[in-house]
Amino acid sequence: MSLLWRILAILFLALAIVGVVLPLLPTVPFLLLAAWCAGRGWPALEQWLLGHPRYGHSLREWRRGQVVSRRAKWAASVSMAFGALVLQFAPVPLAARIAVPVVMLIVSIWLWRRPEQ
Structure with a gap:
């Protein structure tokens, strides 16, 4: 094991x-x-x-x-937003262009609800 x-x-x-x-x-x-x-x-x-x-x-x-620093929250949120934006111009199915940003938004909301200190 x-x-x-x-x-x-x-x-x-x-x-x-x-x-x-x-x-x-x-x-x-x-x-x-x-x-x-x-x-x-x-x-x-x-x-x-x-x-x-x-x-x-x-x-x-x-x-x-489950403490996440504010700096890390911002970095993750900006990275996810950038990734979602780039994905809109990628040759992927429409379902992925919709689903992935929705999942990123859910993760971002969850992340911002974590304590900072």
Whole structure:
């Protein structure tokens, strides 16, 4: 079972790394998942993630009580709005052009309802 948690942790960490480069793919949610999986099967990776100089604070705050900083809320909201705008010009089905921004709006509302401190 430990091997499964390690594989999932690596998968989510890889997605988070890709999210650093691609503006439409989130980074922190994948880091949250990676830390959660690592906590079940790879404590050393979990500690490394929690101690990371850039993302560790956000991970620790989330664990403390689903706390999300205002700066992170703004960054996520602007990124989602930009992604929704870009999607309108992409060659995708109309259903995707409607559904994806609706989901992003729901996520944004949920995000802004998280505590900040």
